[in-house]
Amino acid sequence: MAANTRLAVDIGGTFTDLVLALPDRTVSLKLLTTYHAPDQAVIDGARTILAEAGVAASALDLVIHGTTLATNALIERKGAKTALITTQGFRDSLEIAYEHRFEQYDLYMERPEPLVSRDLRLEVPERLAADGAVLLELDEAALDALVPTLQAHRIEAVAISFLHSYVNPAHEERARARIEAALPNVAITISSEVCREIREYERTSTAIANAYVLPLMGRYIARMQEGLRGLGATCPLLLMMSSGGVCTVETARRYPVRLVESGPAGGAILARNIAARGGYDRALSFDMGGTTAKITLIDDFTPQQSRHFEVARAYRFAKGSGIPVRIPVIDMVEIGAGGGSIARVDSLRRIVVGPDSAGSDPGPVCYARGGTVPTVTDADVLLGRIDPARFAGGKIALDPARATEAVQATIATPLGMSVHEAARGIAEIVDETMASAARVHAVENGKDTAGRTLIAFGGAAPLHAARLAQKLGISRVVIPPDAGVGSAHGFLDAPIAYEVVRTLLLRLDHMDTAALDALFAGMRAEAEAVVRLGFPVGELAETRTAFMRYRGQGHEVAVVLPSGPVDAAALRAAFAVTYARVYGRVIPGLEIEALTWTLALTQPFTLPERLPTPPDVAPAAPTGSVRLIDPASGDATDPAVYSRAALHVGARLTGPAIIVEAGTSTIVPPGFSARVGAASELLIEDVTP
Numbered sequence: 001m002a003a004n005t006r007l008a009v010d011i012g013g014t015f016t017d018l019v020l021a022l023p024d025r026t027v028s029l030k031l032l033t034t035y036h037a038p039d040q041a042v043i044d045g046a047r048t049i050l051a052e053a054g055v056a057a058s059a060l061d062l063v064i065h066g067t068t069l070a071t072n073a074l075i076e077r078k079g080a081k082t083a084l085i086t087t088q089g090f091r092d093s094l095e096i097a098y099e100h101r102f103e104q105y106d107l108y109m110e111r112p113e114p115l116v117s118r119d120l121r122l123e124v125p126e127r128l129a130a131d132g133a134v135l136l137e138l139d140e141a142a143l144d145a146l147v148p149t150l151q152a153h154r155i156e157a158v159a160i161s162f163l164h165s166y167v168n169p170a171h172e173e174r175a176r177a178r179i180e181a182a183l184p185n186v187a188i189t190i191s192s193e194v195c196r197e198i199r200e201y202e203r204t205s206t207a208i209a210n211a212y213v214l215p216l217m218g219r220y221i222a223r224m225q226e227g228l229r230g231l232g233a234t235c236p237l238l239l240m241m242s243s244g245g246v247c248t249v250e251t252a253r254r255y256p257v258r259l260v261e262s263g264p265a266g267g268a269i270l271a272r273n274i275a276a277r278g279g280y281d282r283a284l285s286f287d288m289g290g291t292t293a294k295i296t297l298i299d300d301f302t303p304q305q306s307r308h309f310e311v312a313r314a315y316r317f318a319k320g321s322g323i324p325v326r327i328p329v330i331d332m333v334e335i336g337a338g339g340g341s342i343a344r345v346d347s348l349r350r351i352v353v354g355p356d357s358a359g360s361d362p363g364p365v366c367y368a369r370g371g372t373v374p375t376v377t378d379a380d381v382l383l384g385r386i387d388p389a390r391f392a393g394g395k396i397a398l399d400p401a402r403a404t405e406a407v408q409a410t411i412a413t414p415l416g417m418s419v420h421e422a423a424r425g426i427a428e429i430v431d432e433t434m435a436s437a438a439r440v441h442a443v444e445n446g447k448d449t450a451g452r453t454l455i456a457f458g459g460a461a462p463l464h465a466a467r468l469a470q471k472l473g474i475s476r477v478v479i480p481p482d483a484g485v486g487s488a489h490g491f492l493d494a495p496i497a498y499e500v501v502r503t504l505l506l507r508l509d510h511m512d513t514a515a516l517d518a519l520f521a522g523m524r525a526e527a528e529a530v531v532r533l534g535f536p537v538g539e540l541a542e543t544r545t546a547f548m549r550y551r552g553q554g555h556e557v558a559v560v561l562p563s564g565p566v567d568a569a570a571l572r573a574a575f576a577v578t579y580a581r582v583y584g585r586v587i588p589g590l591e592i593e594a595l596t597w598t599l600a601l602t603q604p605f606t607l608p609e610r611l612p613t614p615p616d617v618a619p620a621a622p623t624g625s626v627r628l629i630d631p632a633s634g635d636a637t638d639p640a641v642y643s644r645a646a647l648h649v650g651a652r653l654t655g656p657a658i659i660v661e662a663g664t665s666t667i668v669p670p671g672f673s674a675r676v677g678a679a680s681e682l683l684i685e686d687v688t689p
Contacts, residue, residue: 014290132168245497457486484663
């Protein structure tokens with residue numbers, strides 16, 4: 001983007017991170033998230049960081065923002081009071097879901113409650129065939145008769161999802177027009193706009209999720225714009241999307257569901273660029289903050305993408321236990337394992353960590369803000385990983401005595417162990433939880449974690465990265481500069497982008513290339529209208545993907561299409577390569593079909609060039625030493641403490657050591673070395689014979 005002074009803001013579950021990019025330097029800031037009014041921390045932080053940098057708000061060329069507000073509203077059920085209008089006879093699709101038990105052997109399994117209760121799932125006579133033909137015209141009188149019900153229940157948002165509307169949206173569009181005319185202050189989402197693809201349950205669920213957060217996000221974005229104007233900023237505001245691109249305010253207001261997981265997506269963009277600079281073609285992005293940890297597979301400098309995501313899973317790793325949304329998203333596994341994750345002893349006398357978090361209010365016990373139950377951060381303080389006087393750049397003073405009391409009372413005393421062994425147990429459990437999730441995620445995608453490069457960022461990740469790498473069979477860890485606010489740095493490199501999806505069933509043996517060309521032309525026009533809205537982006541890069549399968553299969557694999565005209569032979573060859581990579585073989589003699597097509601337009605960007613390895617230089621003298629408990633062995637060590645700012649490019653040191661900076665600390669365990677790379681990143685490698 002042609003902008004010299006940019007502000008990136010990432011609201012997380014515990015901290016709000018800001019990065020101000022100036023022509024000659026960057027300035028970062030980390031402060032606690034204000035749950036009651038998330039925009040307050042943003043505006044207060046923007047005022048503070050601009051003052052520290054000596055820059056007027058009017059000098060900002062661009063503000064890029066990612067937020068967990070939509071995600072939290074779905075998880076905490078704090079969105080708008082929403083109704084669903086659907087085809088007569090289909091209001092129970094939300095409860096039928098996938099028609100299976102996601103936990104087959106749990107007799108007490110409970111499905112998540114739908115966002116719309118059954119009494120607010122309203123039906124109207126209408127019916128389209130699978131090819132879009134009208135079997136029963138929309139009964140507008142019956143639709144109008146629903147208005148008093150919506151008024152009586154004080155509905156704030158309406159989702160409209162009719163059967164087969166992904167082929168023919170006419171009935172949904174007519175229904176929206178009539179409801180808007182009768183209830184102009186109600187936010188309306190139609191499924192054919194927010195998720196125009198086959199599969200009724202996911203399409204309806206996505207439309208409801210979008211409607212549910214629509215009023216909330218609209219008000220929030222308006223407050224953000226007003227707050228920035230109050231500071232004197234007149235620049236554009238762009239929003240980070242879950243796909244790894246950014247969009248305009250107008251798009252974010254219409255489709256706020258696309259902002260789910262926007263913060264973690266910024267971290268994946270950062271990891272992609274780091275992988276390119278280091279030449280790490282097989283990498284694992286590891287983002288551990290105060291509330292959750294996020295892990296993403298990166299191959300050939302490209303984060304893995306998906307079109308399906310589940311919000312608010314009732315069971316930690318069980319597919320089908322959450323709210324499905326079909327949106328473009330960087331495919332990642334998210335674990336309730338952050339610095340604020342709460343530790344306890346369960347009925348089987350096991351240490352359990354997470355998924356619930358102390359967040360920013362009250363926060364970990366050591367914050368001295370009212371917390372009483374121990375967290376991962378409390379354990380890290382006791383293990384010597386965190387300097388209480390330097391936490392969050394010295395802006396948050398920690399109280400180790402309170403942490404000791406909480407760990408002793410909750411973990412150590414019930415299990416009859418020392419307080420330091422209890423703290424070590426907390427750290428080991430959370431690290432093993434993250435390692436297990438990473439292994440499962442890799443296997444589900446036909447990949448492995450061993451031999452990859454772990455790229456770690458977020459306030460807690462550098463504390464745990466080396467131990468996580470040991471568990472995953474990874475020998476190289478990279479910690480970028482200013483890792484504590486890594487996702488916000490990623491926002492600055494995200495391109496303006498948008499993706500359009502359509503369902504069109506084409507069998508390769510009888511392929512209609514003219515229909516496919518017309519489909520892509522319409523998708524291109526829609527995406528370009530969004531991408532070019534309100535901000536000049538120049539030429540655009542196009543990526544087309546087909547979701548293909550053998551005829552008779554229930555699900556598809558994503559096949560990236562070659563540029564230029566696409567015929568049946570090219571599709572067949574691309575499908576064979578992708579299918580073999582995922583499943584290890586192809587099935588000869590079966591007919592192949594493509595069901596869904598996507599077209600993504602993005603502002604052109606080039607990956608950073610690979611940087612040469614700098615010559616070794618002696619490190620600066622350590623600033624002291626500290627007592628540290630090694631989580632792998634349980635032994636106490638006295639590692640030297642180094643200031644990251646004092647370590648020049650090429651500096652090499654051996655573990656055990658701790659490298660401290662304003663937003664985090666990096667642990668270099670025994671048997672590891674650390675070197676400062678050409679881009680000032682820390683390269684930590686296992687040198688055990």
